Amino acid sequence: MPGSPSAERARRLLALLPHLSRPGRRSLRDLAALSNTDEATLAADLTALSLCGAGDPDPEDLVAVYVEDGSAVVFGELPALGRPVRLTPAESRALSTALEACGLPPGSELARRLAGIAGDGETEAASAPADGAGLSDSVRMHVLLAACASAHRAALVTYTRLGTATAEERTVHPWRLFFSRGTWYLRAWAVADEEHPIGGERTLRLDRIGSVTPTSGTFEPPVDLPDEIDAAPDPDVLPRAEIVFSRDTLDLDERSWPGSTFVRSEDGTVVAHVPYAGTRWIARKVAAKLGSAVVTAPADVREAVRSVAADESARAAAVDG
Template sequence: MTPRTPAPAPGARDQVARLLTLVPYLHAHGQVRLDEAAAALGVAPRQLLKDLKVLLMCGLPGGYPDDLIDVDLDALEDPDGDGVVRVTNADYLARPLRLTPTEATAVIVALRALRNGARPDTREVVDRALAKLEAAAAAGSAAPRIDPGADGGDPDTALLATRLQDAADRGRQVDLTYYVPSRDEESVRTVDPRGVVSTGGVAYLDAWCHLAGAPRLFRLDRIREAVVSESPVVTDPEPPRDLAEGMFARSGGTTPVTLRLDPPARWVVEYYPVEEVRPQSDGGVEVDLLVADPRWLTRLLLRLTPHARVVDPDGAHPEFTQTYTAAAKSTLGLYT
């Protein structure tokens, strides 16, 4: 006789499903005895009591007592209690769900992220929910579709992309608080957004930066705060740049620079986008790259000292060497 495989213990997923069923059930039937509710849900009364204790910790964001669902446990656990389930402060669960465009977009993006790692049975449920949400969004244009890519993406970043693209479409300025990791500092600047673009799985805001006086790309995951203003953009509207050829395609905001790298500095070719690499007889290389910010080049040269230098035979860009030399002298002065 083949022994029977024991049934798996109920997990958190089953408990969540019961709780989502229980609250609407109580709203529809009013006060119900614990044993009756347990029978309707197909669980033992003891298990349902455990579920209700979890329900006590659920509610609206904030976590304050007035935000949480209240369950009269005395009526269920006290020997003199009447055994009737009484759930209060959960009326909002009985109301039809209405999502704002931002909320709908957040749910869609979160569901897509969840789908990537879900089991087949869970994925089927997620797909049904996604189909309903996206159909409703498309019908009412309530929530623009944000494709987080194959890896799901971050819902907060997707929501930020939606807001910034909307500002670009409406021609409204945006006040950014932006983190610059190379300087380990935050800067506050006003920009005229042109659109959200992406390359290599990273999303950027393409905008005219009034602080820099030039177009700039801002990584969305480095934007600490973005406040959409009612002030209209003051620069001529332009479409966002095409990043199909990478971040540093030639434009008016970049400068071509040639570096001579000794063998210990050849790693630069593996870490930064370069246009051309020319091997040298001593094992080093000459590389051509595009520089959008001279300060970035100065910091790179300081890291590579003494194994890198700017090659400028025509003297077209002496400022690069001069800035680097001044920064190197200032750094050495800190040790004297």
């Protein structure tokens, strides 16, 4: 259960103490980054800590810290609690949930080692394998791209576009990773090369990236990178296809069909108007309904659906032998 505001702030202050265990001057910016807060909150927390101590209100027994010129100055030993305190079960849960969102499976080796610092006795060794062994290939790619984005380092990626069977190579400037509608994406600048004479801004699904190789090239990210993190294009500016779904179709919601409108007919079928940026996505979505959805218009989307289904059907027949 979440504690009172006072208890929550005390918890934050106690977690901050080990970062003040060595005398010296540290920038508020660095310390705020370590404690995952902003500089103003940190400065207020440090001031509060400077009034705390292990006993009588003797200045000698107080936390020896003050804030000056954008720095935290520690001028003495901590009276107590200079070592990091174990993670509580709730903190362990928060950490493992965050890691799972990045693709680590529940109960991963890393999550278990982090739980080890919770002091729950489940994990004896809390040392890392030197090469980070235990991370899956997809998580490694996430890490590499995050590192490239952070260091402004260009990367060579292999990418399989939606609806195609072969991967292509592109050099990209990774600007930002973002997680939207259950999928990780990379917003990047794709650099022009011999095969792609025009460079441009691209959004790549991470699960369609086959490999990532950092290069020696560097870049400056745009200063006006938007904060919005939805991969779906604005439905208001897209053409719409009309699709009739059979009465027992289950996933007729905005999430599965972004920007769509649905109207149920008297016979139970549902008529949807679905925005689409290109026929690849919508054709495959409709073909995957295996006959419970029919595009009534426009003709090019109908043809794209027929083409996807015919190709898949031919492949299935070939596998049949």
